[in-house]
Amino acid sequence: MGKLKFGVVSLGCDKNRVDSEIILGNAKDNYEIVNDPKEADIILVNTCGFIESSKQESINTILEMSTYKKNYKCKMLIATGCLTQRYGKELMELMPEIDGILGVNSYNKLDEIITDFFKNGEKEIYCNYSDVNINEGKRIITTSTYSAYLRIAEGCNNFCSYCIIPKIRGKYRSRRIEDIIEEAENLVQNGTKELILIAQDTSRYGVDLYGKKLIHELINKISLINGVEWIRIMYCYPEEITDELIDEIASNPKVCKYIDMPIQHISDDILKKMCRKTRKEEIIEKITLIKKKVNGIALRTSLIVGFPGETEENFNELCKFVSKTGFDKLGVFKYSREEGTKAAEMPMQINEEIKEKRQEDIMLIQQGISKKINLQKIGKIYKVLVEGFNGEYWYGRNYEMAPDIDGQVFFKCDKVIRDGEFVDVKITGSLEYDLIGVVCYESCK
8 A cells, every 4th residue: 555645735824834844844754745635645734823814714724625535535634733723622623524633833743643543533633832842844845946934933922912923833932043054055955046034023033042133143154055045034023123133134145135024003002002012213213224224125014904992093193104114015914803812802993894994095005105116116127036937928026025925027038047047137117016127138047
């Protein structure tokens, strides 16, 4: 009898994706990995449980995958991830379709629950959490080989009033520098050119393990790896961004001039209720410093609208700030009332219609800003990481664009280009979020 065929459906954020890749890496010795759920004997759904919409998506996906037990080869359905860490026992009781449940720190139990299920039909649940362990190990990369996420820490100590992550993922735990470097070297040896540093808070890296912030030193060490061309930094909390980090971004040619700095709001009243550590004046000072020190910096942020008690005055203050600051990239989320958080118990909850209207208003402002910024790029030449061809245009990203969230550069080229190559593209046109151009042929190999 051959190996059982094993497939994973990964939902949620890029941190969850890394977990899925570790699960696949651990499973490949004992199971045959397949991409098509129709071929799988075992399907594992790695769920997200961050906000209400992601919880619903996870439940719907589990139900969808359960149909493969009736209509195709699937014999066992496993659920893991943030949703199961929050509601493991409830899910097992309410969803008989599930044959096994793992928490976010229980992947070492995968073989055990599979063996027990196939041997005697036992449905098991392992959701014990460790504030010490970090999910590490060999990965099967599910993104393109030339771009990969590199998780540098797990958990969070910020305890924002709207967020359940510390209760799911535990306290902040940095990975050892040597382990991160070893993983980065392995990724590069397998063709990765862009390393995207992620954690719940990357800028805090090292504090727990080494007694000080060392993200700038880590970035410098990664940049010394032969073959790394781009290092991109995500999830930097404004209060944790040091002068040393800013200087490293400014001076290191391998570091993308790009910072993802989620501020969530700008009104001091709302920031205080959110239990955020920065206030309006500090945020503005940090943005001003970054723009001054880093030539060509692309700033991304994320905001939450409709937080409990957010008045029209608070919201108008946010709109004015967004208009004046001119973020290169910006995402807006509607506040989601999550049980177990401080904000869920706050008075003056905002109704859904107001949340949706405020989200639309901010995105309209940002659309105009992005369009104006992109118009100014016409005539400029950018180094572009090629990601594919759509039948008419080649497409890829420049340093200002993180995968999946920031738009793309579409360009003409008569030559065949391999995915993962870098080419120079002259911008000839622009849209709200994307750029259009033509390749500089001397840059094509």
